[in-house]
Amino acid sequence: MEMKGLDYVVLNQGNAQLTELYRAHIGDWPKFFKMDTLSKAGFVASELLLKKIGERRCEGDEFIQNRAIVLFGSTASLCADRNYQETIQDKDNYYPSPALFVYTLPNIVTGEIAIRNHWRGETSFYVLEEPDAAQMAFHLACAFQDSVTESILAGWVDSRMNDDFQVFMTIIRKEDAADTERLAGQLQLIINDLNK
Amino acid sequence: MDRVIRCIADNVVSPLGTTSRSNYDSVKAGRSGLERYESMGNITTPFVLSRVDRKVIDGLCAELGISGNYTFFEKFLLCSSVQAVRDSGIDASSDRVLFIVSTTKGNVSLLGQPEEGIAQERVLLAKAAREVTWFFGNPNSPIVVCNACISGVCAQIEAMRALCTGRYDYAVVIGADEQSPFIISGFLSFKAISDEPCRPFDKDRKGLNLGECAATVVLEASDVKDSGWELVCGAIRNDANHISGPSRTGEGSYLCLMEVRKECRRQELAFVNVHGTATAYNDEMESIALYRAGLIDVPVTGLKGYYGHTMGAAGIMESILSMYAVRDNTVLATRGYREQGTTYPVSVSSETRECKGSEFIKLLSGFGGSNAALLYRFVE
Numbered sequence: 001m002e003m004k005g006l007d008y009v010v011l012n013q014g015n016a017q018l019t020e021l022y023r024a025h026i027g028d029w030p031k032f033f034k035m036d037t038l039s040k041a042g043f044v045a046s047e048l049l050l051k052k053i054g055e056r057r058c059e060g061d062e063f064i065q066n067r068a069i070v071l072f073g074s075t076a077s078l079c080a081d082r083n084y085q086e087t088i089q090d091k092d093n094y095y096p097s098p099a100l101f102v103y104t105l106p107n108i109v110t111g112e113i114a115i116r117n118h119w120r121g122e123t124s125f126y127v128l129e130e131p132d133a134a135q136m137a138f139h140l141a142c143a144f145q146d147s148v149t150e151s152i153l154a155g156w157v158d159s160r161m162n163d164d165f166q167v168f169m170t171i172i173r174k175e176d177a178a179d180t181e182r183l184a185g186q187l188q189l190i191i192n193d194l195n196k
Numbered sequence: 197m198d199r200v201i202r203c204i205a206d207n208v209v210s211p212l213g214t215t216s217r218s219n220y221d222s223v224k225a226g227r228s229g230l231e232r233y234e235s236m237g238n239i240t241t242p243f244v245l246s247r248v249d250r251k252v253i254d255g256l257c258a259e260l261g262i263s264g265n266y267t268f269f270e271k272f273l274l275c276s277s278v279q280a281v282r283d284s285g286i287d288a289s290s291d292r293v294l295f296i297v298s299t300t301k302g303n304v305s306l307l308g309q310p311e312e313g314i315a316q317e318r319v320l321l322a323k324a325a326r327e328v329t330w331f332f333g334n335p336n337s338p339i340v341v342c343n344a345c346i347s348g349v350c351a352q353i354e355a356m357r358a359l360c361t362g363r364y365d366y367a368v369v370i371g372a373d374e375q376s377p378f379i380i381s382g383f384l385s386f387k388a389i390s391d392e393p394c395r396p397f398d399k400d401r402k403g404l405n406l407g408e409c410a411a412t413v414v415l416e417a418s419d420v421k422d423s424g425w426e427l428v429c430g431a432i433r434n435d436a437n438h439i440s441g442p443s444r445t446g447e448g449s450y451l452c453l454m455e456v457r458k459e460c461r462r463q464e465l466a467f468v469n470v471h472g473t474a475t476a477y478n479d480e481m482e483s484i485a486l487y488r489a490g491l492i493d494v495p496v497t498g499l500k501g502y503y504g505h506t507m508g509a510a511g512i513m514e515s516i517l518s519m520y521a522v523r524d525n526t527v528l529a530t531r532g533y534r535e536q537g538t539t540y541p542v543s544v545s546s547e548t549r550e551c552k553g554s555e556f557i558k559l560l561s562g563f564g565g566s567n568a569a570l571l572y573r574f575v576e
Contacts, residue, residue: 076321085304088308088377090238096384098385102386105564107564115437120435120451122432127339127341132337135337139354142354
């Protein structure tokens with residue numbers, strides 16, 4: 001049986017690109033402007049991917065409602081951490097902000113995407129040393145052990161600085177994960193693209 | 197027969213003790229680690245915190261042979277995991293052993309206060325976890341679960357799944373967080389922190405307290421029947437509602453509870469160990485989820501009045517204490533609770549109660565709309 005490669009979206013070109021893409025292709029989710037870079041990057045990439053595969057947002061479709069979101073990254077929320085740290089570093093300029101603090105958790109991006117799509121499945125964020133295709137494939141295959149998970153929005157999301165990020169998003173179906181080695185091979189192709 | 201996932205060793209390091217047993221005995225005796233602080237660093241608002249004495253950790257490191265340039269957070273992880281691994285008798289340097297670390301903020305304090313001899317890149321969570329695997333000489337790449345407050349339950353679920361694949365024989369699951377001004381100021385800015393010891397599920401609850409703890413479980417995959425604690429199943433679900441507030445219908449927690457109920461034998465369910473942070477919204481949400489899941493009559497117990505919210509350690513430490521409690525036929529008192537303060541009357545008590553049964557459910561929820569539950573069963 002011939003299996004086609006995974007559909008995916010890669011973004012890595014600065015914050016201005018994210019706002020531009022948002023205005024050009026999304027436009028109906030003002031929460032976007034509140035998000036930190038990590039969430040913006042993950043959100044925009046997920047929206048573009050869903051457009052690309054032609055999936056409609058569909059309330060009441062259990063198959064889609066149960067979709068899991070499993071993301072990986074190496075810097076986690078470091079960028080948001082630095083932004084928040086600035087607000088508490090100086091005694092004379094101390095203004096801790098809840099709007100910044102909430103983004104100091106990397107799994108917030110999984111929540112942002114779940115809210116947008118009304119997905120009530122599993123959401124997970126794993127921190128790895130680097131985008132290791134074999135390690136990601138193993139943990140994605142593990143996620144299908146959940147009784148309701150039939151598909152996963154999976155990806156790599158990293159942001160070191162406010163204007164510096166790397167993200168890919170792809171959809172993995174249960175059958176894609178049956179052969180973990182093959183899945184790792186497919187993820188490696190995407191990672192190669194990410195590093196271009 | 198399917199692989200069974202069994203907990204073969206555990207450890208808790210906290211202000212209440214440096215072993216699981218001493219922690220359990222302290223809690224049963226009603227001791228709490230919570231103390232009031234008037235200020236810390238640039239923070240000038242009073243708050244209540246359960247903080248580990250750094251001298252105790254340094255002493256423990258010396259006793260356990262943990263030397264080298266480690267941050268407090270790394271020492272904390274090691275103090276707990278070295279004891280648990282020693283008690284398990286496993287060879288942690290084997291490639292059949294997977295290390296999973298559960299934390300929310302790891303070495304984040306390095307951002308505000310770099311340390312001599314510590315590479316700044318250890319602020320990256322996987323780099324800090326690597327220090328742990330190096331200590332044990334383990335060749336596998338560590339994985340860090342960073343799912344806000346539910347991380348400790350997620351890490352155990354991930355360990356269970358990884359073991360079920362057959363690739364690993366053991367998983368060492370370690371959870372810890374350091375309560376630095378970073379986290380405390382953030383929760384204060386949310387107005388989520390109480391300046392009094394917290395009151396889970398009470399009508400006068402004013403918010404949460406933060407706390408420090410490191411906890412470890414060593415899980416084993418086995419094909420043979422044996423006596424001990426089995427991790428039966430777990431689930432992670434999102435509310436898809438709000439990034440920093442729980443769902444009004446308790447959606448994600450409800451879905452998690454329904455999932456673990458599938459494997460749960462109701463007459464064997466001793467209690468549900470809840471999140472019970474003592475914020476107005478969390479406890480109300482949990483009462484709704486328990487009601488909707490048909491578990492409103494099951495005894496409920498929360499440990500935040502003893503430890504505060506220990507973030508990355510919470511799911512692991514609270515699971516371990518629940519194991520000790522079930523074996524002791526005890527529902528631990530929910531310290532701080534006085535009077536019913538949720539729409540649905542959960543079965544919570546300020547007194548220690550007797551219970552029967554061999555199973556418990558551990559429930560957690562957190563930022564990002566995340567929820568998680570797992571079911572443990574003791575097999576005679």
